[in-house]
Amino acid sequence: MSPEKMVMMANQIATFFRSQPGDDQPERIAEHLNDFWAPRMRAQFLAHVRDGGQGCDPLVVRAAAHVRAPVVRAD
Amino acid sequence: MKDFIIPGEDTDRGTPAKSGAPVTLVVDGIEVTVPEGTSVMRAASEAGIQVPKLCATDSLEAFGSCRLCVVEIEGRRGTPASCTTPVAAGMVVTTRSEKVQKIRRGVMELYISDHPLDCLTCSANGDCELQDMAGAVGLREVRYGPGETHFEVRSGGDANARYIPKDDSNPYFTYDPAKCIVCNRCVRACEEVQGTFALTIEGRGFDSRVSVGAPNFLESDCVSCGACVQACPTATLQEKSVIEIGTPERSVITTCAYCGVGCSFKAELSGDQLVRMVPWKHGKANRGHSCVKGRFAYGYAMHQDRILSPMIRDRITDPWREVSWEEAMSFAARRMRGLQEQYGKNSIGVITSSRCTNEETYLVQKLTRAVFGNNNTDTCARVCHSPTGYGLGQTFGTSAGTQDFDSVEHTDVVVVIGANPTDGHPVFASRLKKRLRAGAKLIVIDPRRIDLVRSAHVSAAHHLALRPGTNVAVVSAMAHVIVTEGLAAEEYIRERCDWEEYLAYSDFIRDPRHSPEATEMLTGVPAAELRAAARAFATGGNGAIYYGLGVTEHSQGSTTVMGIANLAMLTGNVGRKGVGVNPLRGQNNVQGSCDMGSFPHELPGYRHVKGAEVRAIFEQAWGVEIDPEPGLRIPNMLDAAVMGTFKGLYCQGEDILQSDPDTKHVAAGLAAMECVIVHDLFLNETANYAHVFLPGSSFLEKDGTFTNAERRINRVRRVMAPKNGYEDWEVTQLLANAMGANWRYTHPSQIMAEIALTTPSFAGVTYEVLEEKGSVQWPCNEAHPDGTPLMHVDGFVRGKGRFIVTEYVATDEKTGPRFPLLLTTGRILSQYNVGAQTRRTENVAWHDEDVLEIHPHDAEVRGLKDRDWVRLASRAGETSLRAKVTDRVSPGVVYTTFHHPDTQANVITTDFSDWATNCPEFKVTAVQVSQSNGPSDWQEGYAAHAERARRILPAAE
């Protein structure tokens, strides 16, 4: 998917969790991505953050540390 | 009621059942015990004695006008009407005394003297209560000479002024006043059962006639629900199909395949020809009622456009080639496997249908998980109710709607938010209106003045006409009022909800930024009105919330669902009759398709694929390894297709090109795929991009189950052989086996057995149980062998109910100078979804095109008049359609439906979506409206493309 769209979706998720009480927002964002984003999307996301994370909400960047890198499988 | 087919369980007992203390009486020497309040007529019927009757039927309250049902009661004077006389303890009733028999014959003589004696050629011959009663009372002669009548075209050489010709304007039934006995049943059915009040009796005495208050039925307020036709004892109101074919001779109970109400019907047949669909009075969702779609709009199943042979083509620019099933399957299997070899295991996927049966959906997701070896399965529920799954799952612990439909009978305050039940869920709307007429209060939260806001004998106490996209702000403001005014049900919350989370929530919601005064400018809802509505909901007794796609199809859809759950918990309105949170599901089996594991992240029963124990259950049952990673959702599949990583799709019974947002993007995604398999009744719009077409079977041609919006699992029964040769589950099985699976199902009941084996909430569901109980609501298992009408009765499924903070976030879809208006979309009664079925029926009489509703003010500044062609443009695209100038919509808001492919309303909608689930934001698009001369370039280009793409080569003989 286009990087802009991916960033927008990640930012939307961050916006929701930012409003939630507690101090584990990055973990909860990452949990959401782990649960609902297919491996290839997560790979694209992690690569984008690694490349500077252009357009990403700072909370999204912090969440990236908790996003599970997809196991590369021979398929 | 013309229930002559299965005597016994369908006997018309004359008046409705009552519930009350038992009362014992004697009828014709037989002792019978019935609930207090029961009529003597019904008591007699329960004792096995049918009292002759004409104006009474058990779907309607007794009226007492025909006097055919008179009886004698010991110790009482005269001959009271048994339909209007309630039973009393110790009563001794005689139904066949000489005296009453004589009265009855007199009554019948009068009726018959004004009734044509053409029984042999009458369409109701053998199915007419007047005929039956003439027999039952022993009428042998009519002594009245020819006098004035209503049925003679000419009398004494002149035109008979009393004669009214037959009205056949309605496409499905006729009204022949010459045969009317003015029993008032139709009028009462339209009022009591349907709630439309289209009919009245005009005139008095001999002059009285049924009137539609319009030149004819089609132009009247009638919504063609068929209740009056069902109630009419004569041929006066008669289905055209019966007139054409004759009376049916057998019937099969099945379930409507249109909307999420899931009405039960008797499919009445003559041989294998379907004569009519009659709502089944024992159906627990509909209680004998129906709407125009289920009752009449089944003709698409026999439509000539149906494709009955499989077809393939190498490129989508080629014409289709009809081939054998074997050839189609090996072509499809070869291509799909080839794609996997070339582009990887995850390069193909499926879209399951919310129209097909549970068994079929289960097999399609099994196909991707067990045969393709990935989790790329999604369903069109993605585009409607996925936020319900997420939002209610987070707050209550299950995505299930909390109530059954009967619950509405115990509701005191109803909130309808983002739903239009009279059009989308008509039979539920009728039940709701009945409750409203009995005094329940209604709060409507919708940008548009939907019919419920003001209609015959029903009006909303509050209509909060919010700006599209501000649901969260409005729902939060209601919660703010409830909390700050001390109306929260704290005791309930302490007992049933997580108190810590409630405290955090309450701090959040108390903030003045959530007050109705603070959000009024944003939402457009007057603060005082909102406060009044919130107070009414919190203090009015049992409060129930019903919501639809106007809630879910937003970028904050999931947040709104959580907000709704918060409101219900705040007011203590979950866990008993008359309350609850009720998602109104669009298509017939949205609930079921979600239950069956259609989503890419969860296996059947809403269990995430990451769970090793869950995977183990299916790995054992299927003998394969299951991928623990979530697969692609529909929008992700399309994005991936455009990027070149997703190449093959098996799409069952859905038309994503028409039903999904941002048509151009969908088209680009489909065009980029190398193998699109469409499995459908018709060459739908998506099929224009397909390489393989597998003909589907209609709901009349297969066995299976649908699960309606109240979690009720209803049987679908095969009433005729599939015209395409296979039921849809068989087609999926053929494809799976062509790809190397070794499935050996021979009946859907075996698939249900597999579902029960693997999915705890279905553990107790078998075809035998469904046969015995008619239907069950899941969870149905050892703990709940009879199913579960109400959820969360002894506490929430997740343990403690969870309040979730719901911050309003404006959608990125904002109006501006270029696109100053907000477009919202919806549906209408006579059409269904993308219209593939309903457009192929006579329902087009009511809605032959999509129109754009626009407020008079917005129309005027653009120089638009009613019926003008207008250009509707958003940043995604543009289309043209006709304008309808109306103040149903507020200034600044325009509205249209999406039932016709020519309109392509989804060319306009954008790819914004719900933050949690990617459910598209159908309900808010910034648009501009201007004058136009006709269809847009896109529409014309598309029409040309569609025509090319639908070419079929003549079969080589």
Ligand code: SF4
């Ligand atoms: S149309 Fe039928 S139901 Fe209505 S009054 Fe006449 S006979 Fe009775």
Ligand code: SF4
């Ligand atoms: S079809 Fe339904 S709406 Fe129309 S007149 Fe009959 S009962 Fe009323």
Ligand code: SF4
């Ligand atoms: S209300 Fe829905 S399920 Fe019932 S008949 Fe109408 S379309 Fe079918």
Ligand code: FES
């Ligand atoms: S049936 Fe009782 S008065 Fe008509």
